Amino acid sequence: MIQVLFFGPVAERIGKHALQVSHRAGMRLQDLRDELSAVYPAAFEIVCFVAANGTHVRDLSLVIDDGCEVAFMAKFSGG
Amino acid sequence: MIQVLFFGPVAERIGKHALQVSHRAGMRLQDLRDELSAVYPAAFEIVCFVAANGTHVRDLSLVIDDGCEVAFMAKFSGG
Amino acid sequence: MQQAVRIQQEDFSQDEEIRALQASSKRMGGIATFLGCARDFSEGREVSQISFDAYGSMALSEMQSLRLAAIEKFALLDARIVHRLGTVKGGENIVFIAAGAEHRRAALEACSWMIDELKQRVPIWKKEITPQGDCWVSPHP
Amino acid sequence: MQQAVRIQQEDFSQDEEIRALQASSKRMGGIATFLGCARDFSEGREVSQISFDAYGSMALSEMQSLRLAAIEKFALLDARIVHRLGTVKGGENIVFIAAGAEHRRAALEACSWMIDELKQRVPIWKKEITPQGDCWVSPHP
Numbered sequence: 001m002i003q004v005l006f007f008g009p010v011a012e013r014i015g016k017h018a019l020q021v022s023h024r025a026g027m028r029l030q031d032l033r034d035e036l037s038a039v040y041p042a043a044f045e046i047v048c049f050v051a052a053n054g055t056h057v058r059d060l061s062l063v064i065d066d067g068c069e070v071a072f073m074a075k076f077s078g079g
Numbered sequence: 080m081i082q083v084l085f086f087g088p089v090a091e092r093i094g095k096h097a098l099q100v101s102h103r104a105g106m107r108l109q110d111l112r113d114e115l116s117a118v119y120p121a122a123f124e125i126v127c128f129v130a131a132n133g134t135h136v137r138d139l140s141l142v143i144d145d146g147c148e149v150a151f152m153a154k155f156s157g158g
Numbered sequence: 159m160q161q162a163v164r165i166q167q168e169d170f171s172q173d174e175e176i177r178a179l180q181a182s183s184k185r186m187g188g189i190a191t192f193l194g195c196a197r198d199f200s201e202g203r204e205v206s207q208i209s210f211d212a213y214g215s216m217a218l219s220e221m222q223s224l225r226l227a228a229i230e231k232f233a234l235l236d237a238r239i240v241h242r243l244g245t246v247k248g249g250e251n252i253v254f255i256a257a258g259a260e261h262r263r264a265a266l267e268a269c270s271w272m273i274d275e276l277k278q279r280v281p282i283w284k285k286e287i288t289p290q291g292d293c294w295v296s297p298h299p
Numbered sequence: 300m301q302q303a304v305r306i307q308q309e310d311f312s313q314d315e316e317i318r319a320l321q322a323s324s325k326r327m328g329g330i331a332t333f334l335g336c337a338r339d340f341s342e343g344r345e346v347s348q349i350s351f352d353a354y355g356s357m358a359l360s361e362m363q364s365l366r367l368a369a370i371e372k373f374a375l376l377d378a379r380i381v382h383r384l385g386t387v388k389g390g391e392n393i394v395f396i397a398a399g400a401e402h403r404r405a406a407l408e409a410c411s412w413m414i415d416e417l418k419q420r421v422p423i424w425k426k427e428i429t430p431q432g433d434c435w436v437s438p439h440p
Binding site: 171172173176180184185186187188189190191192193194195196197198199200248249260262265266269270273 | 312313314317321325326327328329330331332333334335336337338339340341389390401403406407410411414
């Protein structure tokens with residue numbers, strides 16, 4: 001299972017803070033993003049950053065391990 | 080009378096914080112500085128700034144009024 | 159003494175934070191701080207409250223690594239970062255950053271760098287609550 | 300509430316200064332501060348105390364005009380400057396500067412500008428008191 005997390009404006013557009021997605025061997029962050037953005041296009045319109053296990057990831061060709069925690073995030077506005 | 084003030088390292092080298100100097104018509108700041116530095120050369124070696132009545136003066140050709148308060152000051156080290 | 163990097167609901171005292179910072183070294187000649195507060199007016203709209211959402215665990219670890227990076231980059235003696243979550247009212251404190259160094263230049267530059275980086279790196283989002291409705295804030299440059 | 304610009308013997312509270320600053324406007328989104336403190340070690344010598352001499356009336360009026368200049372130059376909502384005189388021990392506070400603005404950039408730049416200008420313009424001198432004797436401080440750039 002992959003735990004997918006959403007926060008703030010993305011969570012609001014999706015209507016929830018988390019989703020679980022089945023893991024497939026060789027699955028890349030880009031695959032996960034493509035699948036979810038087909039279902040939630042309005043939310044993914046504002047996604048700017050991706051994190052895997054709490055770390056910023058810039059290269060979405062990263063292969064996801066089973067049990068990974070992935071966050072798709074809008075631009076931050078803390079501070 | 081002109082009230083001449085000294086502070087910090089200049090006062091220490093002169094041995095006092097104030098002096099009174101008789102006013103003469105047409106007296107310039109430069110004249111006052113020249114007179115005093117002849118008497119207190121070690122103190123005037125470190126004088127960097129001059130103020131008249133509490134205001135910075137850069138042009139020492141300024142004519143001093145009677146009753147003026149003049150300060151000869153070393154580099155500041157506040158803050 | 160409280161942790162140097164914290165995410166918390168409750169307000170904080172600058173005097174206490176500064177005291178904790180100063181306690182780390184007596185060679186500290188300059189301390190620069192930045193305090194971000196909730197304005198009651200933003201982009202022409204009245205704002206009654208600001209509420210926050212955060213990826214808490216990642217936000218904390220990003221703030222911790224930001225502090226260490228600042229200490230190394232600017233040769234600081236110490237630094238602290240506190241960010242509030244939950245809901246804050248107009249005029250209330252949101253974020254506090256403090257940088258202590260031997261001389262002022264490093265402290266001032268580090269403080270400025272840390273708040274810029276925090277806004278870039280730390281997963282926190284603010285929503286302005288106004289009489290006309292709620293609105294997620296688009297980050298300012 | 301205390302004056303926004305002061306020269307005083309006693310210590311000050313940053314919390315109180317910030318509260319006074321914030322009271323001037325609810326549009327204040329960013330507050331930058333600089334706190335200068337007495338180090339107990341300077342240029343390789345142990346420093347037990349710092350004592351100050353000042354041209355008091357001129358120092359105060361220079362600090363007041365510096366505050367107004369910063370408010371105008373950086374479009375600040377408010378600013379405060381407090382400088383201690385007398386004698387302070389290692390680790391104690393010397394000077395406090397705070398700048399409040401709608402956005403952080405103006406506050407941070409104004410704070411940095413004010414402490415630089417204060418050191419250039421305000422007639423205050425510090426003497427370090429060390430076990431090896433006293434020494435007037437030569438200003439750092």
